[in-house]
Amino acid sequence: MSEKSATSEMPKTDDEWRERLSDEEYKVLREQGTEPKYTGEFIDKDDPGTYTCKGCGQKLFTSDTKFTSSGWPSFYDAIEGAVEFERDTSHGMVRTEVHCANCGSHLGHVFDDGPNPTGKRFCINSICLTFEDEA
Numbered sequence: 432m433s434e435k436s437a438t439s440e441m442p443k444t445d446d447e448w449r450e451r452l453s454d455e456e457y458k459v460l461r462e463q464g465t466e467p468k469y470t471g472e473f474i475d476k477d478d479p480g481t482y483t484c485k486g487c488g489q490k491l492f493t494s495d496t497k498f499t500s501s502g503w504p505s506f507y508d509a510i511e512g513a514v515e516f517e518r519d520t521s522h523g524m525v526r527t528e529v530h531c532a533n534c535g536s537h538l539g540h541v542f543d544d545g546p547n548p549t550g551k552r553f554c555i556n557s558i559c560l561t562f563e564d565e566a
Contacts, residue, residue, distance in 0.1 A: 460559055477494070480564045506552075538555050
């Protein structure tokens with residue numbers, strides 16, 4: 432699916448999002464939930480390819496920026512312009528929330544304790560992603 436067709440078919444109402452996503456996907460992508468630690472399908476994936484937004488198909492991260500860090504897939508950088516940030520003060524913490532720049536879906540959080548060259552750790556829910564194999 433191309434980015435253009437993904438955007439043109441993107442849900443516009445809450446009911447359309449609920450039809451497109453499973454209950455668990457909806458809770459994370461649209462209601463800022465979090466999947467349980469170490470349960471996501473992409474934690475240990477190391478195949479070459481691109482991670483895209485499950486909500487709209489936007490390309491978000493490449494496998495060459497992925498690293499092992501926590502109970503969720505971690506990346507040290509996002510594809511330029513693919514994500515946006517918002518201050519999150521929920522759960523008694525101050526964090527930086529990561530959203531898809533195309534559809535606004537919640538993806539996870541970014542922290543300043545990652546590896547070089549960026550020093551960032553994008554801690555992303557697997558349920559928010561799909562994977563496009565490089566082959």
